[in-house]
Amino acid sequence: MTLVFATHNANKLKEIQALMPENIQLKSLTEIGCTEEIIEDAPTIEGNALIKARYVKTYYGYDCFADDTGLEVEALDGAPGVYSARYAGPQKSAEDNIDKLLAALEGKKDRKAHFKTVIALILDGQEQCFEGICKGEIIQQRTGTSGFGYDPVFKPEGYQLTFAQMPLAEKNKIGHRGKATQLLLNFLKK
Numbered sequence: 001m002t003l004v005f006a007t008h009n010a011n012k013l014k015e016i017q018a019l020m021p022e023n024i025q026l027k028s029l030t031e032i033g034c035t036e037e038i039i040e041d042a043p044t045i046e047g048n049a050l051i052k053a054r055y056v057k058t059y060y061g062y063d064c065f066a067d068d069t070g071l072e073v074e075a076l077d078g079a080p081g082v083y084s085a086r087y088a089g090p091q092k093s094a095e096d097n098i099d100k101l102l103a104a105l106e107g108k109k110d111r112k113a114h115f116k117t118v119i120a121l122i123l124d125g126q127e128q129c130f131e132g133i134c135k136g137e138i139i140q141q142r143t144g145t146s147g148f149g150y151d152p153v154f155k156p157e158g159y160q161l162t163f164a165q166m167p168l169a170e171k172n173k174i175g176h177r178g179k180a181t182q183l184l185l186n187f188l189k190k
Contacts, residue, residue, distance in 0.1 A: 001025070001188075003123075004032055006052040006066035011148045012177070019172055019181045024188065032060050045070045045082055046129055049120035057122045065121040065184060069176065071150050073113040073138060076104055084150070094149050098142065102153065111137045115154065115176035119184050128187060132179030147171065 002025045005016055013028050020026060029035075038055045040048040045068045052066030070084045080087035080101065088096035105111055114135045121128045135157045142152035144164025151163035156174055163171050172178035 002027060002062075004029070004056050004060070004062040004064035006034075006038070006056045006064050009148075012067070015168065015172060015177055016181055018168060019178065019185065021185070027062070029056070032056075032062060034060060040068065043082065045116055046118040046120070046131075048082065049118045049129065050127065053120040053122045053127070063123045065119050067117055067119045067177065067180065069115060069117040069149075071101075071113060071115055071154070073101070073105070073111075075108045075110040075112070079104075098150060098153055101138065101150065102140070105138055111139070113138050113154065115150075117176040117180040119180045121184060121187070123188075130180045130183035130187065132176040132181070132183065134174060134176040134179065 001023060004027045005013060006029055007013055008029050013026070017026055034056065038052050040051055042048045042051055048068035049066050052068070053064050056062055056064040056066070070081045072078045072081050080097070084097070085092050088100040112135070114133050117132045119130045121130070136155050136159075137157075138153050139155050139162060142164070144152050144162045146166065146168070147164040153162065155162050159174070163175065
């Protein structure tokens with residue numbers, strides 16, 4: 001089976017490919033020739049995932065799935081949430097986003113947060129959504145060099161390492177994207 005994963009993000013593609021069985025061939029947006037920016041303007045993470053999946057199906061004809069992820073911080077009333085990638089501006093800079101997050105949390109004792117990923121699948125004309133959540137906290141400074149996005153400041157519940165310190169296989173087992181992907185895979189196996 002061939003599925004398009006509606007992303008240009010090489011890090012996300014690598015994470016998802018590591019979880020896919022051999023009988024599922026993934027193609028990225030780049031591989032299908034989709035170079036235009038898909039505008040994600042839904043007010044929810046699920047809505048943005050559906051926008052991307054529907055766009056690929058409508059304009060390119062492929063069965064596909066798309067994900068959207070947000071970091072929701074309790075002390076910030078769920079921010080940055082749906083705006084996680086653009087938290088510090090439209091340049092989508094992970095460094096700037098982390099700087100803004102750490103500044104917003106300065107002096108706050110409650111640093112609880114969770115990552116939420118929603119994967120929207122369009123297969124054989126049907127839409128399905130799968131959600132994965134990983135609870136944890138925001139630490140006070142960047143630690144680790146692996147991963148991407150907010151990984152250097154997110155420490156999952158029950159662990160002493162940040163996502164940026166973990167091997168990819170371990171992150172995939174406990175992480176939000178890994179959990180949502182496992183639900184997707186379970187559905188695809190039926």
